[in-house]
Amino acid sequence: MDHATPSRTALRVALRRAAHQLYDGQPLVLDDPIAVPILGKEFLSELHKTTTKLEKPFSSALRAFLVARSRYAEDMLSIAVAQGVTQYIILGAGLDTFAYRNPHPGIHVFEVDHPATQRWKRELLEASRIPVSSNLTFVPVDFEHQTLPEQLLAAGLNTSAPSFFAWLGVVPYLTLEAFRSTVRYIATRPANSGLVLDYAQPRSALPRLEQLAHDSLAARVKLAGEPFQLFFTPREVATELSDFYNLEDLGSPEINARYFDSRTDNLRLLGSAGRLISAWL
Ligand SMILES: C[S@@+](CC[C@H](N)C(=O)[O-])C[C@H]1O[C@@H](n2cnc3c(N)ncnc32)[C@H](O)[C@@H]1O
Numbered sequence: 001m002d003h004a005t006p007s008r009t010a011l012r013v014a015l016r017r018a019a020h021q022l023y024d025g026q027p028l029v030l031d032d033p034i035a036v037p038i039l040g041k042e043f044l045s046e047l048h049k050t051t052t053k054l055e056k057p058f059s060s061a062l063r064a065f066l067v068a069r070s071r072y073a074e075d076m077l078s079i080a081v082a083q084g085v086t087q088y089i090i091l092g093a094g095l096d097t098f099a100y101r102n103p104h105p106g107i108h109v110f111e112v113d114h115p116a117t118q119r120w121k122r123e124l125l126e127a128s129r130i131p132v133s134s135n136l137t138f139v140p141v142d143f144e145h146q147t148l149p150e151q152l153l154a155a156g157l158n159t160s161a162p163s164f165f166a167w168l169g170v171v172p173y174l175t176l177e178a179f180r181s182t183v184r185y186i187a188t189r190p191a192n193s194g195l196v197l198d199y200a201q202p203r204s205a206l207p208r209l210e211q212l213a214h215d216s217l218a219a220r221v222k223l224a225g226e227p228f229q230l231f232f233t234p235r236e237v238a239t240e241l242s243d244f245y246n247l248e249d250l251g252s253p254e255i256n257a258r259y260f261d262s263r264t265d266n267l268r269l270l271g272s273a274g275r276l277i278s279a280w281l
Pocket of ligand 1: 007009013014091092094095098112115141142144167168170173194
């Protein structure tokens with residue numbers, strides 16, 4: 001990521017979550033009343049201009065994946081809360097809105113993000129008059145150049161209490177080294193801590209048609225200044241997460257079965273590129 005510029009891909013995914021609120025049928029997979037207001041007028045008008053694209057299969061399948069991954073993280077967080085977790089750490093938070101509609105009174109949220117993206121998010125929150133609760137702490141961190149443990153400690157994380165981590169839409173943009181150092185840190189959290197992340201399979205593991213979809217998306221994020229650089233097969237990611245227990249690794253069929261099967265519209269995942277994982281300590 002460019003040091004001074006907020007993440008363009010954070011805006012792109014937030015626009016798709018907002019489109020889900022406005023244009024997809026009920027019931028919503030991710031019911032997020034802050035997804036639209038956080039964008040403010042300027043970015044919402046961008047969304048209204050592009051509604052004809054929403055029905056295209058690639059666009060609709062990508063939107064399905066993005067709303068499903070946020071929903072999955074929040075579902076897994078509810079399990080963690082039931083097991084006594086009181087700290088939720090959102091790594092690469094972008095315009096994630098969980099902290100502004102947090103239904104768990106006992107949970108403290110730490111939003112970790114690249115300083116430029118976080119600054120921009122705080123401006124958007126202020127412009128749209130979205131209240132920031134005292135149960136939220138912003139933690140500016142560049143994963144490539146700063147150490148997460150020190151920054152979280154300085155931000156007041158209780159390191160002897162279990163935490164739940166969400167790492168959505170970030171892993172493909174990292175170097176292997178940055179990915180591994182964060183995984184190592186999470187793996188040393190107390191028992192009952194957990195993690196949700198999404199990852200993308202390498203081009204070579206995809207069927208021919210999906211390779212074309214991969215190329216198109218990769219070209220777009222590269223143009224946005226945030227090229228994809230890290231891919232895993234399910235077997236590789238399981239090896240990376242070998243310090244964790246109860247790995248659940250979901251592909252499109254499992255995600256569709258869980259969140260999309262009873263829908264009457266066409267919203268559902270296609271292909272096999274993106275996957276979701278939860279893992280526990
Ligand atoms: C595609 S966005 C996803 C945002 C959010 N998790 C969501 O699902 O809406 C990628 C996020 O990763 C963050 N990111 C990318 N590289 C980073 C780095 N080196 N350090 C910190 N954050 C980074 C960006 O700032 C951005 O918020």
